[in-house]
Amino acid sequence: MFWKRAILHVDMDAFFVNIHLLDHPEDRGLPIAVGGNPNGRGVVASASYEARQFGVRSAMPSSQALRLCPTIKFVGHNWPRIGECSRQVMDLLAAYGPLEKMSVDEAYVDISEAADPEGVAFKIRAQIKRETGLPASVGLTPNKLVSKVASDFDKPEGCTIIRPGEERLFLAPLSVRAIHGIGPRTAEQLALLNIYKCGELADIDLSQLRLKFGKNAELLQERARGIDHRPVNDDPGQAKSISQEWTFNDDIEDENYLFDMMEKMAGQVSESLKKRNLVAHTVVVKYRWVDFSTFTRQRTVEVGIDSAAEILATAQAVFQANWNGEKLRLIGVGVSNLERPLGRQLTLFNS
DNA sequence: TCTGGGGTCCTAGGACCC
DNA sequence: TCTGGGGTCCTAGGACCC
CATH class of the missing domain: 3.40.1170.60 (MutS, DNA mismatch repair protein, domain I)
Known part of the structure; x- marks a missing residue:
């Protein structure tokens, strides 16, 4: 093959x-x-x-x-053990080809260069078990979309291989929810068109799909047909946001207590920024009320910040401008609009 | 019966500028 | 007195994922 x-x-x-x-x-x-x-x-x-x-x-x-x-x-x-085991698995996988890490316990590997990809799939699953003692399931197919479905197809310790040309047939009997990116809302919309299985989505007249999904219709149908050209991206890039949040065991309305929490979270967010050598231009505060309704309020600042004190001061100002004193079940502090600080490079240019 | 925490990406509206 | 079109940035919310 x-x-x-x-x-x-x-x-x-x-x-x-x-x-x-x-x-x-x-x-x-x-x-x-x-x-x-x-x-x-x-x-x-x-x-x-x-x-x-x-x-x-x-x-x-x-x-x-x-x-x-x-x-x-x-x-x-x-967490320390989880990090350790994750690293062990990822290091092992990286030896086989470009690696895209999706989370601590999940990754894509491009093994197109292998002489016998099917043999490699079985070999990797066995090697993970042997070297870490941990069970894994793998899916091997011509693309990311179908491989993701395949690895989930025969858990635990499965190895599902879908050969080139068989993608559409494999997906056809499965629920549209099996497709990465189709969640409860999209499935609901599809149900209105009487579409429940990938096969039905793959076969429906595109103009009918367009009425509900507009320009997304084409992509949606391609997915259901098992078509996906996205490459495996082994460069994780720079973080886009960093945040901390906390749900209270009992709803809180004590402002001092809330400020203490925000101080802790601002400290952790700041540490994380500094560790990655980033500064933030936007501070976000998140609130969740007792009825679970959730809001975010943010403020953007001219000069990038990374200190706990600056993040906290901004977060508290945002908080006070928007809190009506009602009980909260969650509070969160985060940053976005991140970039590398420019100071050093400028000094170099000037000298 | 109650619903975590940490992310990414997309959309839509308003302000502002040319 | 009436009223264009395009672009960018910011804010807020929502869908989705692990």
Whole structure:
């Protein structure tokens, strides 16, 4: 089989849970969830396959998970270990070709140069298990879009290969929600046209699709047909925004307490900016009221800033101009409009 | 029954300028 | 007195993803 383009998508299985099990083998076989406090406002980040049998899913409120599965064991995130394992997996993958990291537990690798891409797919999955002890699923197809679907097709520890020319047939029976970028809202819109499966979206008359989706119609249909020309991009580029937010266990209206929180968050945002050698021109404050309605208010400043004091002062000014004293369930501080500071280069030019 | 945290990208309207 | 078109920047919100 000749592969003009061979794109591998690697997706770690229940990553956070399986890292926990590496260090706590005694928990193997139990229903486990990594995530927030079930007595507070936490959600499930990752659930073991035993917990999933009870209907527990990621992004589900922890309290609901506890109700579905009263024997479930909640454990916290071990961020240092997660970072370590992620790095180990990514380093291993980078040896095979250009690597695009999508998150701690997911990446694309362009293995078009390999003599036998299908062999490489199996080899990589085995190598990850051997060297890290962690299970992964992989999808190999001619493009990113279909590989992403393929890696999810046979979890856990799957290896799904869709050969050139088979993309459209593979997608046809699957829900449109399987396509990366089609979420609940878009699926709802498609349902109004009686479209539920990729095959139906692939076959519908384009002019009908245009009525609802305008210039996006063409792209939407191409996706459903398994067409995707996006290259694997191994340059992550510079961050576009940095933020910190916090949901309170009990709704807060104490201004001093809110200011203390903002001070902590401004400090962390500042640290992150400095570590990346960036300055920000815009400060964003985020609020969420008790009824879950959410607002953001931002202010742009002429001179780029990175200090905790400047970020805090701007955030507090924005906050005070917009807060009516009502109870909040969340507050957040962030920055955007980021750039490299220019000071040094200018000095060099002048000398 | 309640709904985290950290991001990216897109759209739309208003201000402002030429 | 009536009233163009285009471009850029900023703000705010929303969809979506892991």
